[in-house]
Amino acid sequence: MADVTLENITKRYEDVTAVDDMNLDIKHGEFVTFVGPSGCGKSTTMETIAGLTTPTEGKVIIGGRDVTNLPPKDRGISMVFQNIALFPHMDVYENISFGLRLRKYDKDEIDRRVEKAAEVVQLGGMMDRMPDEMSGGQRQRVAIARAIVRNPDVFLMDEPLANLDAKLRVHMRTELQRLHKELDTTIIYVTHDQAEAMTMSDRIAVINAGELQQIDPPLTCYNEPKNLFVAGFIGSPSMNFVEGRITDNGFESDDVNIPFEPAAYNLSTGADVTLGVRPEDVYLSRNSREAADPTPPLTAYSDVLEPMGNEIFAYLKFDEEAESDMEEGVMPGQLLISVDPDTDIAEDQEVEVVLDRAKTHLFDTTTGNAITHQIAPVDTAGASGADAEVGSGD
Amino acid sequence: MAAESHSDTEYGRTGEEEPELDRGPIEAWAARSIKNPGRVYKGLFYTAMIAFLLTTLFPFYWLFMVALTPSGSLQNIILAPSTFDPTLLAQGDLTMGTNPGAFVEIFERLPFHRYMFNSFVIATITTVIVLIISSLAGYIFGRLRFRGKSPLMLLVLLVSFFPPAAFFLPLNRLFNRNIGVLEPILSDGSLYNTPYAMIIPFSALFMPLSIFILTTFYSQIPDGLEDAARIEGTTRLGALFRVIVPLSAPGVATAGVLTFIAVYNEYFFSRLMTDPGADNWAPIVRGILGYQGQYETLFNLMAAASIVGVLPVAILVVVAQEKIVSGLTAGALKE
Ligand SMILES: Nc1ncnc2c1ncn2[C@@H]1O[C@H](COP(=O)(O)OP(=O)(O)OP(=O)(O)O)[C@@H](O)[C@H]1O
Ligand SMILES: [Mg+2]
Numbered sequence: 166m167a168d169v170t171l172e173n174i175t176k177r178y179e180d181v182t183a184v185d186d187m188n189l190d191i192k193h194g195e196f197v198t199f200v201g202p203s204g205c206g207k208s209t210t211m212e213t214i215a216g217l218t219t220p221t222e223g224k225v226i227i228g229g230r231d232v233t234n235l236p237p238k239d240r241g242i243s244m245v246f247q248n249i250a251l252f253p254h255m256d257v258y259e260n261i262s263f264g265l266r267l268r269k270y271d272k273d274e275i276d277r278r279v280e281k282a283a284e285v286v287q288l289g290g291m292m293d294r295m296p297d298e299m300s301g302g303q304r305q306r307v308a309i310a311r312a313i314v315r316n317p318d319v320f321l322m323d324e325p326l327a328n329l330d331a332k333l334r335v336h337m338r339t340e341l342q343r344l345h346k347e348l349d350t351t352i353i354y355v356t357h358d359q360a361e362a363m364t365m366s367d368r369i370a371v372i373n374a375g376e377l378q379q380i381d382p383p384l385t386c387y388n389e390p391k392n393l394f395v396a397g398f399i400g401s402p403s404m405n406f407v408e409g410r411i412t413d414n415g416f417e418s419d420d421v422n423i424p425f426e427p428a429a430y431n432l433s434t435g436a437d438v439t440l441g442v443r444p445e446d447v448y449l450s451r452n453s454r455e456a457a458d459p460t461p462p463l464t465a466y467s468d469v470l471e472p473m474g475n476e477i478f479a480y481l482k483f484d485e486e487a488e489s490d491m492e493e494g495v496m497p498g499q500l501l502i503s504v505d506p507d508t509d510i511a512e513d514q515e516v517e518v519v520l521d522r523a524k525t526h527l528f529d530t531t532t533g534n535a536i537t538h539q540i541a542p543v544d545t546a547g548a549s550g551a552d553a554e555v556g557s558g559d
Numbered sequence: 560m561a562a563e564s565h566s567d568t569e570y571g572r573t574g575e576e577e578p579e580l581d582r583g584p585i586e587a588w589a590a591r592s593i594k595n596p597g598r599v600y601k602g603l604f605y606t607a608m609i610a611f612l613l614t615t616l617f618p619f620y621w622l623f624m625v626a627l628t629p630s631g632s633l634q635n636i637i638l639a640p641s642t643f644d645p646t647l648l649a650q651g652d653l654t655m656g657t658n659p660g661a662f663v664e665i666f667e668r669l670p671f672h673r674y675m676f677n678s679f680v681i682a683t684i685t686t687v688i689v690l691i692i693s694s695l696a697g698y699i700f701g702r703l704r705f706r707g708k709s710p711l712m713l714l715v716l717l718v719s720f721f722p723p724a725a726f727f728l729p730l731n732r733l734f735n736r737n738i739g740v741l742e743p744i745l746s747d748g749s750l751y752n753t754p755y756a757m758i759i760p761f762s763a764l765f766m767p768l769s770i771f772i773l774t775t776f777y778s779q780i781p782d783g784l785e786d787a788a789r790i791e792g793t794t795r796l797g798a799l800f801r802v803i804v805p806l807s808a809p810g811v812a813t814a815g816v817l818t819f820i821a822v823y824n825e826y827f828f829s830r831l832m833t834d835p836g837a838d839n840w841a842p843i844v845r846g847i848l849g850y851q852g853q854y855e856t857l858f859n860l861m862a863a864a865s866i867v868g869v870l871p872v873a874i875l876v877v878v879a880q881e882k883i884v885s886g887l888t889a890g891a892l893k894e
Contacts, residue, residue: 238790
């Protein structure tokens with residue numbers, strides 16, 4: 166069994182804290198993906214698990230054994246490196262068989278295993294090439310073969326598919342999933358590709374600035390992000406955020422007012438909250454029947470349209486006079502929505518939109534923590550005298 | 560004349576076809592050189608090359624001629640021994656009046672092979688020791704980060720700044736003393752007249768240079784490769800010898816050959832640490848000087864011995880040449 170547990174792992178370099186008090190519990194056979202912005206500590210966490218760096222504080226436990234002070238070779242792991250790291254003085258066969266030869270397997274066994282690994286990554290017939298005679302993608306496949314050939318308990322893969330073309334990447338993605346099922350191993354994976362993370366993982370660990378933000382199944386991370394960071398990081402294009410505050414009547418900001426019962430979420434009047442809604446959960450109000458539980462309509466003005474083929478991304482602004490500025494994604498005062506490709510919408514139009522209450526999130530602006538992932542409509546027979554139809558956009 | 564050549568160049572620049580001019584051979588040559596400077600550079604290169612080869616190879620040639628001259632006629636060498644006479648070949652004298660027998664005689668007069676063996680063994684063992692220890696040191700200095708690294712490195716290099724003579728007296732005293740613990744290994748418990756009396760100080764003296772070379776090389780190897788080796792199952796030491804050292808082969812060859820040659824040719828220390836006899840581990844230079852007797856100096860034998868003595872090093876350098884050249888010039892690993 167190869168559970169991987171990190172207990173209070175902290176890694177400090179002179180002036181940076183690369184990993185900050187990380188606690189993780191990965192079950193045997195699980196496929197866990199680390200995602201996070203560049204420099205957030207994904208590789209460092211992997212290296213700590215691998216034993217290539219010793220944590221400043223904390224414990225690494227693999228298969229019930231405290232391995233914090235064991236060298237990499239005694240941890241039952243293999244790793245695909247972000248920078249590939251093939252041995253330049255060895256040909257493909259020697260690279261793949263390096264670990265087996267060190268462990269003194271006999272020749273036939275080595276040949277059999279190398280051949281099988283090479284088959285998985287489609288490297289047949291390249292056994293005597295040197296690394297500098299291969300393309301980036303081929304090298305990466307050799308690196309993957311080198312990692313799988315030893316049948317370790319835990320695979321660590323740091324962006325293993327980054328250099329592959331789209332087609333090969335999809336192929337390798339399924340191969341890795343098949344391999345995962347077949348070998349019954351634990352896989353810890355790093356990627357910048359959201360599709361990869363969503364499709365392959367049992368759970369996604371979202372990391373920011375060395376701190377674990379959330380570790381949950383992909384759809385949970387998507388639908389119930391624990392905080393503003395996860396909400397903004399998972400999903401592409403990312404969630405719209407509107408900063409506002411709680412009034413007696415619900416959420417209120419310059420542009421967006423949504424009536425609800427603050428007490429239902431233990432919110433007190435005056436609290437600073439941020440409303441979040443994904444582009445696909447905003448609907449034009451003429452199509453509002455698509456939303457299960459629409460909010461009152463908001464008035465906005467269409468700005469730039471980005472037809473993608475299967476959908477149209479429409480940038481809306483609440484202030485008709487506002488200068489459009491697309492450079493930094495969605496700005497305050499803007500709302501990005503995704504509509505059907507055959508929707509009748511043009512630039513510089515006045516439009517009315519509604520949000521799907523069931524998919525609208527509220528976050529505490531100060532702490533960033535999620536408060537709720539859906540906003541129930543005000544009970545019309547309600548208490549507290551809230552006016553049910555307050556504030557449908559100014 | 561000056562005006563004439565001036566107009567020449569002008570013509571050369573403006574006209575596509577050069578007009579047929581009345582020029583001396585030197586002017587014509589200059590004009591061609593201006594049009595095609597590559598020829599001149601090539602010519603200069605060959606001139607310099609030949610001059611260089613002459614100055615380095617001529618002594619060898621001369622040494623060879625001295626060796627071939629019978630010992631009586633040494634003063635009469637004019638490019639070839641005065642006794643050299645190709646017509647003798649017709650009479651069945653294959654030596655043509657020279658004396659190749661000197662190359663045999665050196666082994667008869669003295670056990671010259673034993674002197675060569677001594678130097679070879681001492682140089683080989685020293686090289687192995689130096690390479691192993693400086694590999695470890697090079698790994699530490701080149702690949703790890705720790706406090707006080709630069710001062711420590713300077714301290715190591717400081718050893719090589721001392722003139723070797725500075726170490727001689729204390730070492731001589733030390734090696735001439737009976738050291739109790741050594742008695743079971745060495746007959747009289749003293750290192751004098753043993754190979755250790757040379758291997759130990761040579762290792763220390765030539766170590767800093769090797770450490771410096773290997774540090775530079777090892778620091779160039781990407782961290783990822785060492786990490787990969789350790790993940791695949793080596794220890795740090797295993798990664799050093801299986802990945803870092805092979806990838807630094809030019810550097811290791813350079814350090815090794817430099818150490819070997821320096822020790823093989825060493826005289827000063829060996830002279831003072833051993834008695835003259837071949838059985839006392841006296842080195843090659845001692846052997847060569849052994850042909851210098853009290854009443855006669857057998858220059859032809861000394862020359863022959865020098866040539867024979869240099870052969871192993873020459874072979875070594877030719878074999879390792881490719882590595883050494885890239886080691887001395889490159890210093891960096893191409894990814
Ligand atoms: N050896 C080191 N010395 C000092 N700082 C380091 C070292 N290694 C990493 N860091 C720092 O630690 C932080 C985390 O680095 P890490 O390589 O883990 O990021 P990452 O999440 O893998 O990023 P990427 O997605 O770009 O690969 C960075 O700020 C980096 O600068
Ligand atoms: Mg990384």
